[in-house]
Every structure is written in C-alpha cells, then in structure tokens.
Amino acid sequence: MCSPSSLRRRRLMLAMAGATVLVAACGKKPEGAAQPQEIESATACVLDGMLLADYPGPKAQIFYAGEARPQWFCDTVEMFHALLRPEQVRPVRAVFVQDMARADWERPRGHWFDATTGVYVAGSGRHGSMGPTLASFRAESDASAFIARHGGRLLRYAEVTPELADLSGGAMHDSRM
Template sequence: MIPRRQFLLLAGAALVLSACERQPDQVIAAAEIEAGSTCDLDGMLLADYPGPKAQIHYQGDAQPHWFCDTVEMFSALLKPEQTRPILAVYVQDMAKADWDQPRGHWFDARKGFYVQGSKRHGSMGPTLASFTSAADAQAFAGQFGGRVLKFADVTPDMADLSGGAQHDGRM
C-alpha cells in the first residue's frame, strides 16, 4: 500500500498535469486585409478585387489562409481530403461591406447566409455573397437575384473551381 503522503503527491501531480493538457477553447480573431494580402489559391491581391473575401485559420498556422472569393473558401473546406483542424473561418458581411472594396465586417462563416446565382460577381466571377442575417441575404437576392442558402446547404458542386473564373468548364 502507498503511504498517504506519497499518494497525495502523486494525485496532486496528476491533477496539475491534466490541467496543463486542457486549454480553454481558443478564440481566434479575424485578421484584416492588408495591401499585400494574397489569395492562397491563386496569389491574387485581395484588396484589388470586388466581392466577399474569406479567411481560414488552421491549427498550427500563425497566419490565416486568405481567399479572394467565398467560392474558393467553400472549395477548400468541402474537399474530401481537407482534414486539417480548423480553428476559425471568417467571411465578410456584404450588407455592411462595400462590394467593390470590401474591408472589415468579418463574421463566423458557419453562421452565415449565402446567396448563390446573383448578378453580382466577385473576384473569380459568380460568387456566394455572404451575410450575417437571413433578412439581408433575402433583400440582396430580391435586388440581384439568386437563392439564399445556409452554410451547411452549400455543396461541393456549388464550389467547383474547375471552370476557372467563369466556371465554364473549358479550362
């Protein structure tokens, strides 16, 4: 039998070690686009193009991975080979951001509403306009066409990049 003092020391050490392993959920703040921020997929300067932008924060990476278009973000997220742990995903609220030069207004992409098939184009042509509220997404769809989707409703087919900028299949 272990003496009481030794038992208490071992129990205390185990408690300290288990507390070290548990870390509170990290809150990752959205980064801001800078003059030199480039898209991870194609190297385009984000600040030079219209439409909603996106950023993915992967575990183990200090900097976000930027996307010049929400379609590119969904393409990256929905690939079956995407297994990297994701800490946060942000897109811009296009009810608040200027379409032609969007800055700021980041929110959790998983909580958003998206308009597919509108007349408004992003940096890569047809895009998924992002909004924090269903009402704003509906208003946008009423003005520019398209249909409103929740994050979980976006499918890999909707984020297919095989056709290039116009998604026309000729690339």
C-alpha cells in the same frame, strides 16, 4: 441514407473533434479563439496569389489548428472549395467571411463574422473575384434584400455543396488577368 456531401461534412467534423482530443491528450494548451484579421494591400489568396484588395466581392479567411495566421481566399467559393474537398482533414479553428450588407462590394474591408453562422446567396447577378460567387450575409433579411435586387437563392452554411464550390473556369470570368 446520408448523401455524399453530408458524409464529407461528418468526416470533417469528426476529424476536427479527434484533433481536439489529441491536442488535449498531449497536454498542450488549447489554442485561443481566433480573431478575424483585416485585408492589407499585400494580402494574397492562398490558392492563386491574387491580391485580395484588387478584386470585388466577399473574401474569406480560415484559421487552421496550429497556425497563428489565417489562410486568405479572394472569394467565398474558394473558401468552400477548400473546406469541402474530401481530402481536407486539417482541423479548422475558425472561418470568417464578410457581411456584404455592410462591406462595399467593389472594395470590401472589415465586417467579418463567423462563416458557419451566415447565410449565402448563390446564382446572383453580382460577381466576385473569379466570377459567380456566394455572397455572404450575417442576417437572412439582408440576404433576402440582396436577392430581391440581384437574384439568386438563399443557402445556409451547411447547405453549400461541393458542386457550388466548383473552381473550374474561374479564370474565364476574371477581367483583370
């Protein structure tokens, strides 16, 4: 028997596949591959309007089908929250996060990679824009080194659950509000 989170992920994958088939059936050109964009001084989080450049920790961007620009998230927890909600059925073209082994934690810029190929650290002593975060890494060895310094546990993309992407109480951790 499948767990509820496993069923949600399967529904999301099926919705994405169905949308791709519908687009092809309508005779429309498929969208080109999305390329990560860079944070600018006015880049704001889609959920709360916070300016990404003003906060530490890993950031994320989601490209939805039919949209040329990404929706930005000031934290990876917010990204996972958006993707793992049961009502999320919009087809996703690409999801990018930052490699925190390469990006500066306090002022992260660049070092974007496909979020689905990464590893994440939950429960570390490092905080992102809204408190506890899921630190993103391209390489497992970098995530393991981060765990040795800051604690936490390693997770693959598919292992992140809705419970780990809980946004309740995030504002309590924001010291800049």
